[in-house]
Amino acid sequence: MIKLESLSKHFGKAVVLDSIDLAIEEGEIVVIIGPSGTGKSTLLRCVNFxxxxxxxxxxxxDLTVDVNRASRADILSMRRRTAFVFQNYALFSNKTALQNIAERLxxxxxxxxxxxxxxxxxxxxQIGLADKADAYPASMSGGQQQRVGIGRAMATGATSSV
Structure with missing residues (x-):
């Protein structure tokens, strides 16, 4: 479950997010769409700090954080509960698909x-790339790289199974 209450983000005098309220229940799928520059990525980046x-x-x-009082421990704890797939996938070019996914773990x-x-x-x-375990990002298509990025985000959710 994700809940945002009065979430705001200013860059200097520019207000990018203005008191956003959002509640997403467990299992619910939500899509954030809109024109370029309207704060979609900023919203996601704020959730991950x-x-x-x-x-x-x-x-x-089970973690609630007041963003003005967030300690380093709060921020790390929030990051452990979330994942983010960058638009450019942010893969390590010197690591294989397997290594990119395992890195956080x-x-x-x-x-x-x-x-x-x-x-x-x-x-x-699970993401249909078992045959690409030893492939480096430069040898994969954009779609395959995107799936490795998604796979890395999936690994974030695996932290409670140690």
Whole structure:
């Protein structure tokens, strides 16, 4: 469950998000659409604290954070509950598809290498790219790279299964 209350983001005098209220229930699928420059990516970046919101509260699962009082621990905890697929997929060009997906599990969540790679293989199977485990981003199509980015976001949700 995700709930945003009065979420705002200002860049100087420019108000990009103005008191956004949003509630997304578990299992609900929501699409955010609109013209370029209307704050779609900013909204998503604020939920992950990739951008610091100006004001408001955010709830993801059992964690509620007042953005003006968010500690480093709150921010890290929020990031562990969310995932973000960048528009350019932000893959590591020097890592294979398998390594790109396993990276968070290894570095952030400190999973043992064997367990992280096994989970990454499961995800590659789910996204239809099991045969691309050893492929580097430069050798994959844009759609395949996008699916690896989605696979990396899926790995974020795997943190509770250690």
């Amino acid at each position: 990739l951008e610091q919101p100006t004001k408001g509260t955010m709830t993801v699962g 290894l570095v952030v969540d400190r999973w043992p290498k064997e367990k992280a790679y096994q989970r990454a293989r499961e995800i590659l199977e």
